Amino acid sequence: MTQAQNAHVTGTASGNPANGPASDKDKALEVATPPSNKGEHSQPRAKHDSADDNVLIRGLRVAGRSFATVWSVPKARFGIILFSLIILIAIFAPVLSPYNPKQTGFETNAQPSLSHLLGTTASGQDVFSQLIWGGRISVMVAMIAGILSTALAVVIGLSWGYIKSFGGEFVGFIVNLFLVIPQLPLMIVIASYLQNGGMKVIILVIVFTGWAWGSRVLRSQTQSLRSRDFVTAAAFSGDSAARIIFHEIFPNMLSLIINNFFGAATSAALAEAGLEFLGLGDSTTISWGTMIYWAQNNGVILTGQWALLLAPGLMIALLAVSMTFINFGVDRLSNPRLREGSSR
């Protein structure tokens, strides 16, 4: 009994119910598996040097294939294009904006015209330029707060899900506490305590109030993965809990984590706008949230300058929409069943 006979079983394992649970699991885990590169892998490789290289190439291949999967979903394609557009506008703001956004001295409360596409504010600033510059803060806050709260959710969710002990109960209590406290009032209370701290405070407040849901979701997935044989096997191989969490479990839920990131970033963008609209941010910076704050303060509805409210509001909505749409594609990544088409 050697390899020649072993070779029978490769082949059309998928779609063969006789494999039962095995093939199902294979499918579920396929998510982050690199593409089958049947031709390449058989080359013997040099002793040591290519080890890191290999990991890098494998990582890139996974990323490439994951992107292709997300891109294949029309909704996600729309989201990616929209999102890239917003990012590009934010990056090239100095080139794109016709005026300095803080420059005063134009005619005040002007209606939209060719020289001021969206009109001017009560203090005589060009609204269109503000709109272009304002994206920088909004996108940056969304990204940073999204990354930080996801990181916090990952660390707490994964260890909470993996370690069964009294510590777990305690973490559970804290998470549940954060889940039941209404987020907006909590944010308002904290932000008004730490007034005038600028963007950093806004980000911290959003992260502090927004991590709990993600950690709850990631914990559930961790609990389901921790009973898999390969996790038990790693424990038998003598790996520590931390190593098992980050080397065995974490890579297998990457798509769920990315999903969580876009969700967190979306709510961060909305929360940032909300806090600034309430005047809890730094009202001297220019962001979409502060634009609405000033527009409201100056009663633009009464002067008929609808664009001052609508334009930044629409941009915030588009940013949130783009990330939500990207998540449709990421969903497909984490649930391979969605990949096979609508037939099942």
Place this chain on the structure above:
Amino acid sequence: MSLLHIDHLSIEYDTPGTEPVKAVHDVNVDLEQGEFVGLVGESGSGKSTLGFAITALSRPPARVSEGKVIFDGVDISTLNQEELRKQRRGGFAMVLQSGMNALNPVRTIRNHFMDIFKAHEHVQKDRREARAKELIEKVGLPANTLNRYPGELSGGMRQRVSIALALSLDPKLMVFDEPTTALDVLVQHEVMNTIRELQKSEGFTAILISHDLGIVLESTQRVLVMHNGRIVEDASSREILEHPKDDYTKMLLSHYGDPRAEHVSVPGLRTRENANEAYKENAHAEDNRTALTVSHITKIYPAHKRGDGEVRAVDDVSFTLDPGQSLALVGASGSGKSTIAKMITAVENPTSGVITLGSKHIEKMHRGRDLRALRSDIQMVFQDPYAALNPLHNVEYILSRPILNYTKLKGSAARNRMLELLEFVGLTPVEQFAAKLPHQLSGGQRQRVVIARALASDPKVLIADEPVSMLDMTLRAGILALLDDLRVRLNVSMLYITHDLLSARLITDNIMVLNQGHVVERGETSKVLQHPHDDYTISLLDAIPKLQVGEQA
């Protein structure tokens, strides 16, 4: 005119962006009314793909690339969804391996029947209740099963319900796709009996798809052997058993044996006598390894719900496993064999009793350094090679973890040890296998990696929990031979947990039969299996499909 005519049928799996994979090649079969035909093949042979195509259940990416299936004079590819739905009454039906999980958990069994009657309106309203009762009794269940929810029934009962549901439309053709594979040995035997009796009394045409030639030969009159998408042999069951023509069929047949026989052998595996001679030659003169002793362990789980009694999973079990010895722990599922393994590996602690490995007490270990030391002495080979390897790590990473954790080897020494392990389990060329990811390996190769990982820490005891039950028949002998060989060469003692008495007979010296947590019989494997005393052991032996043609043929 035959009932089913399969004409030059080929099926491809056509996933966008990849080369189409041909799963079924040019199959020609004719089935007469009332025939009971078996379709045998290993995983990946295309047997289920063919089964799905016959019942018009093929779904993308599977695609019929050539040929047609003519059922009762109609080419089924020409039927639209509505015509297909209508013909399911009096047409063809399918019972799946996971059919037991296809029941709606929030509806009673009666509702399942009523839904079908309503959809097809082939039973008068006032007759429906009686008809449901009649059907459920046909599959050997009491009539009050109709009032119950799927969650209240066992797996075997649910599979019977799904057979009864398939029968409710009076099909002319029933396709059974591995109907008993997911069930326990004893239950499997009973469900197969029911299927056989039903086929005889109802007279429908049946196709039994299975990987197990033994089950098929016992039930069917005619067998189709499938290999790599082609039908390699199509003959009566007796013909297949007595005069197999194709080499592949012969090879399949050679892997069966009766554990009760005086001498049992399977190609690729030495007989017990030879194995023990080899062991004696190899036995180390001064043996400083120590025995695993289990004495009077009991494990009681608290009641599931209030009102239920507590569960005695293991009840007063004692045994000793000497260095280099192999002991089989057999029993149906729920007999407590896996619980014993969990207690030996300190995953669970016994309610009472003592487990020692040399001077170490295992029964009270929880975490920390003791447990780590224990894990390097007691290693485990898992049942499912598809689940036991992280799909994201290559073989080198998987094997180097225990080496780095348990041995003092580092750097190139650790790497050499890793390659040595690969060579030991027969995965050569080693450099190539070290770089592979699990999905690039076949089931048998994966299981070899799992075994290599278990050996990395140079353990004293190896616990093999059904190590071959997920593998194809022809791969089993190779893995069993490897386990037996390393026991001899490395002087590891092995606890072999299984429900498969044939493999227990092939690689173990001693055996313990467990029933509901009790040891009902123990002794030398060959003696116990040749002359069983306990009723439970006898029923386990009876449940094994023997290589013989059933009375039908």
